[in-house]
Amino acid sequence: MQILEEKTLGIKSWSPEDRPREKLILKGRASLSDAELIAILLGTGTATMSAVDLAKRILLCADNNINRLAQLTVKDLVKIKGVGEAKAISIIAALELGRRRKSSDADKPAITSSKLAFDVLKSDLTDIPHEEFWIMLLNRGNRVVKKQKISLGGVSGTVADPKIIFKLALDELASGIILAHNHPSGNLEASVADLDLTRKLKEGARLLDIQILDHLIIAEDRYFSFADEGLL
Known part of the structure; x- marks a missing residue:
């Protein structure tokens, strides 16, 4: 055979x-x-x-x-x-x-929910093995004026300088800011440092007549919203 x-x-x-x-x-x-x-x-x-x-x-x-x-x-x-x-x-x-x-900025809708904010930012904060901190600046109609990376850190943390954040917001005449950072570990729990930074930025923004509208923690296709959880 x-x-x-x-x-x-x-x-x-x-x-x-x-x-x-x-x-x-x-x-x-x-x-x-x-x-x-x-x-x-x-x-x-x-x-x-x-x-x-x-x-x-x-x-x-x-x-x-x-x-x-x-x-x-x-x-x-x-x-x-x-x-x-x-x-x-x-x-x-x-x-x-x-x-x-x-992540193209073209034809962005008005940001009226945490889900819409997540949709705009997720491509910037997924598929990376380290933490990054971003902000999204909005006009009075809650439309995106600009999104900007503020800092790049390690696998478990990054530093966001309020002075840089507020300077960008003032330069763009923004009325609102959405904060965002990723957790490469996949853990969506807000740390004490996350809560303290959000509180500090909210207090500073109030003096400049700017609103901190939300802070998102992003982990791949999931997110945690400070606004939705009543933490703002």
Whole structure:
């Protein structure tokens, strides 16, 4: 009995409508799976696996979660067999473009709830392994005037200077400020330091006829609102 050696078929041997690039042209980008989109970024696979198979391996290393994939660095990605530096950089660049698109300031709605504030700020405060402190400045109609990173810290804390915050608010003639920082640990509980800083900023803002409207703690796709919890 003759045993046939199993061979890995390259993408070029697939039907045109199944090849990621051709499929995108024929059926549109929405028809592609995450693995197929990543395969287009990779361009090629390896001697033993197609670009799509390699993309599936990459996704598996991120628990098949695009948000977790966005947290990986070049050093993380090149540890995956078949992924070199060029492929890793292509993936990270594409995910960063997606993050920037989500964080675009164009056509922002009036901020009338903590959920809307979270939607505007979450792309800036997710997928990062350290704490950052941001502010969102609003006009009298509660529309976003500007959002700005105030500080960058370590994995368990960052410092926000009230002088910098109020100078930015005065420069932009802001009527309201929404404070925000992330907790990379995923813990949404407000610390004593968080409560003290919020109180200090609220007292200072009152003297300048500016309102501190909320303080959000963001952890991936979840958030804690000081306003909603009656802590302002």
